[in-house]
Amino acid sequence: MSAEETSGKLMWFLAGVALGAGIALLYAPASGLQTRRYITKKTEQGREALRETGKDLLDRGREYYEKGRKLAEEAGELFDRGRKLVKG
Numbered sequence: 001m002s003a004e005e006t007s008g009k010l011m012w013f014l015a016g017v018a019l020g021a022g023i024a025l026l027y028a029p030a031s032g033l034q035t036r037r038y039i040t041k042k043t044e045q046g047r048e049a050l051r052e053t054g055k056d057l058l059d060r061g062r063e064y065y066e067k068g069r070k071l072a073e074e075a076g077e078l079f080d081r082g083r084k085l086v087k088g
Contacts, residue, residue: 010053017046 021039 006053006057010050013049014046017042 021042024035024038
């Protein structure tokens with residue numbers, strides 16, 4: 001999954017959390033205290049999802065950086081070999 005797809009899904013998740021919280025406030029049959037607890041719980045779940053997504057993106061970024069660095073090193077070595085072959 002690309003970073004763009006992940007951030008898009010995260011955006012929709014957060015929008016859903018906000019919409020759900022708003023609807024819960026408008027139609028909540030529970031008391032104010034129970035509603036606040038529910039919203040707090042959902043907010044914490046959203047934060048955790050955001051934290052996990054950020055961690056996953058950071059890990060993937062590091063992985064891609066290492067792959068790119070290795071490819072660049074290999075390309076440099078191949079370039080040097082080709083230059084030596086051309087020089088004779």
